[in-house]
Amino acid sequence: MIDKVVDGFGAALAGMKDGDTLLCGGFGAVGEAFALVEAVIGLGVRDLTVVCNNAGSGLVGVAALLKSGKARRLICSYPRSLDPTVIDELYARRAIEIELVPQGTLSERMRAAGAGIGGFFTRTGADTNLAEGKELREIDGKLFVFEKPLPGDFALIKAHRADRWGNLVYRKAARNFNPVMAMAGKVTVAQVGEIVELGTLDPEAIATPGIFVDRVVLA
Amino acid sequence: MIDKVVDGFGAALAGMKDGDTLLCGGFGAVGEAFALVEAVIGLGVRDLTVVCNNAGSGLVGVAALLKSGKARRLICSYPRSLDPTVIDELYARRAIEIELVPQGTLSERMRAAGAGIGGFFTRTGADTNLAEGKELREIDGKLFVFEKPLPGDFALIKAHRADRWGNLVYRKAARNFNPVMAMAGKVTVAQVGEIVELGTLDPEAIATPGIFVDRVVLA
Amino acid sequence: MRPLSRRQMAWRCAQDLGDGQYVNLGIGMPTLVSDYLPPDREIVLHSENGILGMGGAPKPGEEDPDLINAGRGKATLLPGGSFFHHNDSFLMIRGGHIDVSIMGAYEVSAAGDLANWATDGDTRAPGVGGAMDLAAGAKEVRVLMEHNGKDGSKRIRDVCTLPLTAKGCVTRIYTNLAVLDVTRDGVVVREMIEGLDLETLQKLTEPKLVLSKDWKRIGTPNLQ
């Protein structure tokens, strides 16, 4: 029997190791798996790479993880927020490496990883200094830049409801990066608000089929 | 006011011209917009390129269009069906060009067109004779082939329900290629079984947001 | 001469949006455009965080924590709206499905180059967000910005001095002084505020301006 529901964050994060890349869902604070991400801090793993659209806000979730010093590197599009104290302080003393990626390219690179695509050409950023050092190609008279897949060792995502097969539905704009990160994580862990009986979720409206989800934790 | 619902196939197909590429949805007979595709025959346009997973079955839909001689070229993955009389006969007398594309690559090439991707590397087919003449690249020790976007002048798709904004939902496995073709069509026309009041479709379950749809026709 | 307020600028910008257009509003001043959409037109707002058919701000007490716009303000959904994931959202942007992107800017060049993500001497970590995707992917990019910097510096330039967001993408600029089109024949002045003449505007603008034959005064309601 398939039962992806695990008991507690220890089981949810089992197997995480030094140097892992974590894909952390959410846009601003919406759709971010605060408790799950914060549970990483206590694991004793370090030199993590955190992939997240932003860099957390205040002292919770991704911001708390960054503040803990466990992450060596942040891959993001917009490390600013309503309360950017943590990232601003880390950046000021160069205590974290930042790789800045345009938001759509960030999403597409994760999708490529999840989809078995070896890389793709996009016009986004091609004629900017974010393309420095990257392969450029003119296609149909327009300049494109080559971007590589961005897989995660873990995807730490948030969803509204799940069933024991790991099927997920989200709520409104809390969907954002979570489905694409689920595709790109070698181990995808979903923090969910509710676990429902198998067969309850509308098969036409499941936003993340369980094939992309390894563990579900209620929080 | 936005009202994408048009009256009849003439309005649905307005602007189609010689040499156009038509993306025709469906897998086997399921999810194919039979009546809409058949309406192309009477337009007087020719030298069409038809993109379709199969090549139609029997004498309806895509099979009827191919039989009419209006199409010069077929891009497909599997031109076989329960009743392949039309395509077998056309192929036997070399009356149609066929470009064979692996099914996932066919879908991904259309997505690339809809997503503004200039091309991508895939392992699918890289070490086969379908990669002949294409750019090959070794990425992380594995062989990939470069594939280009495949846009359509028209996408002729089928959906279950629509609203006047062109939002679409499908029914079960009749979804198949239709959403990705909607993304890749310069003009996307959806043949639907029912038109519902705006706001009726569940915003969490709209499979094709109206931004991808230009015209809706009831049939 | 009285420069337009931010709300007047947003109002003016909103008037050019057509019935049925899909429009993305950038963070900052462009967000205000949603308050002035012409009521006789259906304009579908796209938000990069996975929303089409976004409505205005919710009434007090009706805010939904899971329904925010790209600037993280609380939002609503109109009938006909839909939710989708980030990848589909940027597929819409990159794939040319968005008719108009309205963004703020630091600088725009005479060739329509856009610089709106990095400034000189920013001590904070750089942030680009979705600006490069929108600049490269939207069918049309319109800029909404103060005509000059707070220090009086020129922001419509012969060549941008700041890092680019994309080349040759901007077609129209709405400032607190004028409405200008970026064309092959140069930067064309379509509208100026009451009391402003071309000579004065030229002094505030680096590239040589062309006055449109049918130029007119910007008329906006009194919005502060």
Next chain:
Amino acid sequence: MRPLSRRQMAWRCAQDLGDGQYVNLGIGMPTLVSDYLPPDREIVLHSENGILGMGGAPKPGEEDPDLINAGRGKATLLPGGSFFHHNDSFLMIRGGHIDVSIMGAYEVSAAGDLANWATDGDTRAPGVGGAMDLAAGAKEVRVLMEHNGKDGSKRIRDVCTLPLTAKGCVTRIYTNLAVLDVTRDGVVVREMIEGLDLETLQKLTEPKLVLSKDWKRIGTPNLQ
């Protein structure tokens, strides 16, 4: 010696599928595997036309015209199943999310090369379907085929003679005579049918066979 029937082959193949595995069944004989999934395991069937959690054939009268499998037979959906579009379906395949792909084949080489889409002298238009995607993308590819062609030709070859579907992808072969693993040490015989010896099997097979130390007889129920 009595070669396995097609249903016996499908039954044998089904016994190796594990609880919780995501499995794609190719058209033709592999479709029969769904009839023999061990009832004590939950195995999630993926169908390339956008289904996860596909069930068996519907009862007469309960067929749904919009619910078919990849071979266009009528299908059902299990509780927990879901529908999605073709692009997501092949993202699952290409991205390595499918644990096991079971396909038919014309030929398999000692290196695990697969040839299952084009034959010599086919007068019909060629069709590849999703075979190349599955062969390149699934975590594991298992082949279900008659050990020899109708003309007695060898189908397990040193090198494939027919156009390839993908190189080095096949890990296990189920035939009407044996179960064989494709390994770095060669093609290893794990099981043979009652009455068959290695010498006889070798004559029907091109690459040099290795008999596994713990080889055994295939035991299957009597299925025609």
